[in-house]
Amino acid sequence: MITLLLFVLLTLSAATDEWSQFRGPNGTGVSATKGLPTEFGPQKNVIWKAALPPGHSSPVLTRDRIFVTAHDKEKLFVICLDRQTGKILWQREVPRSHPDRLQNVNNPASPSPVTDGSNVYVFFQGFGLISYDAAGKERWKHPLGPFNIFFGFGASPILVDDKVILPVDQDNPTSYMIAVDKNTGRLRWKVDRPVVISGYSTPIVYQPPKGPKQIIVPESFQLSAYSSENGKRVWWVRGLACEMKSIASHDSEYLYINGWGFPQNQPGQQVKTTSFEEGLTTYDKNKDNLIAKTEVSRDGGGPMDKMLSAAFEAFDLDRDEKLNTRDWEVFRAMMASENGLLAIKMGGEGDQTANAIRWRYQKPVPQVPSTLLYQGVLYMINDSGILLSFDPSTGKVLKQGRLHGAIDKYFSSPVAADDKVFVIGQGGQVSVVKAAGEWEVLAVNELDDECFATPAIADGRIYIRTRSALYAFGK
Secondary structure (H helix, E strand, C coil): CHHHHHHHHHHHHHHHCCECCCCCHHHCCECCCCCCCCCCECCECEEEEEECCCCCCCCEECCCEEEEEEEECCEEEEEEEECCCCCEEEEEEECCCCCCCCCCCCCCCCCCCEECCCCEEEEECCCEEEEECCCCCEEEEEECCCCCCCCCCCCCCEEECCEEEEEECCCCCCEEEEEEECCCCCEEEEEEECCCCCECCCCEEECCCCCCCEEEEEECCEEEEEECCCCCEEEEEECCCCCECCCCEECCCEEEEEECCCCCCCCCCCCCCCCHHHHHHHHCCCCCCCEEHHHCCCCCCCCCHHHHHHCHHHHCCCCCCEECHHHHHHHHHHHHCCCEEEEEECCCCEECHHHHEEEEECCCCCCCCCCEEECCEEEEECCCCEEEEECCCCCCEEEEEECCCCCCCCCCCCEEECCEEEEECCCCEEEEEECCCCCEEEEEEECCCCCCCCCEEECCEEEEECCCEEEEEEC
C-alpha cells in the first residue's frame, strides 16, 4: 500500500513538473523541481541511459514519455522513450523531401519537438511539420520548404492554445510565420515578414493585460510581437543585432535577449560601408550593375574588402554569387548593427524602441546560448566559457569568471532548478553553479561526449542529450 501511494505521489509530481518544449515552461529554462544531484556522469547518479542516433534537438517531456528527433545520414526520425526507464517505445521515420542547407555544427535534427502532454509536434528543415499521437500514429503532416537559411534552421515550434506556431526567418524568398491547427495541421494564418532575414530564435508567449496572447520573436535587427489570433504585428523594438539565435529570458514584464552578428560589431567598431553606387564603382569590373564574388579581393586595400571576401555568401541572399541592391543594403545593415544584450519592456502598440529598452550591455555576448533569469539574477555564458551574472533591473555585472576547464564553445543554453544553474560546453563538461549573484562552481562533471542540446529538468532529474545518448541523472 505504501509503495502504491508513493508511486501515485511521484506520478502526480511528474505530471505537474512540465518541460513540454525547448527550454521548458515558455522557454524560461527553469524548473521548480528539487533534489537534483550536483555530481553525475556516465558512472555516477545515472537513473538510465538510452543510446540514440545523432541530433541536436532537446528532449521534451509528458507525464510518462520523452520525445526527441534524430537523423542517420539521409534519414529523419521522431523517437519516443519511456520517461521512467529510458526504453525506446517507438521510432518513426519522416521522409526527407528536400536537401538541407546546413553550416558549421548545425544538423538536420536541430529544432526541438513540442508536446501538449499526449501528442507530439515536430519540425524538420528537410520536410516540414508533422504530428504523432502518444502511440506513434501519424495524426497529420504539413510539408514546408525548401528553405534558404545561411546556417540552417534553428527555431523550434511552440504551442499557443490550439495552434502550432513556427517562425521561418530565411534569406530569400520572404520570411514568414505560420500558425497551424494542432488537431488537423491546417493553416490558420500566415504572416509575411519581408524585412526579416537570417533568424534562428524560438518564440516566447506574452499575455498582455488586455487582448489575446502575443507571440514574441527576436528577428534580424529587431524584436516583434504578433497576435496569436491572427498573426497581426502588434509592437516592435529596433536595435537588435543581425543574427538572432537565442531565445528571450523573461519575467511578466521584461525580457532579456542577446544577439550576435560579427565579432567587431561592438560600439564604435563597426565596419564602414558605402552606398551601392559607390560599391559598383569600386568592384563592378564587368559593368553589369552587380558585384560578383570573383570581383571582390580580400587584399584590395579598402575597409570593406576583408569582410566582403570572408562572408560574401552570408550577404548573397539568393546564393547566385552576385550582390544586388538588396543584398548590399543587408550587408550595410549587418555592418552597422551592434552586438549586445538588451533588457526590453514588453507591451504597447507600434514602434516601442524609444521607450521600451531598459538597458544595454554591449560587450562580447555568445553566438547561440540564451540568457537565464533565475531567482532574481540574470546569467549569460560567453563563447569562451566566461559566465556573467547581472542585476536584471540595472544591467550591472555582479560577477564574471571563467568556468573551470572551459575550453570549448557553448551551444547548449543554461538551465536552472534546485538553487543550481547547469551550463554545458560542447565537449560535454557540465558546470553546476550555485545560483547567486556571487555565484560559485559546485562541481564540473564530465560526460565524455559532445553536447549541443539544452537539458530538460523535471521530477528530481536532469535529462541531458549527448551526441550518442540520452541520460537521466538523479539521486
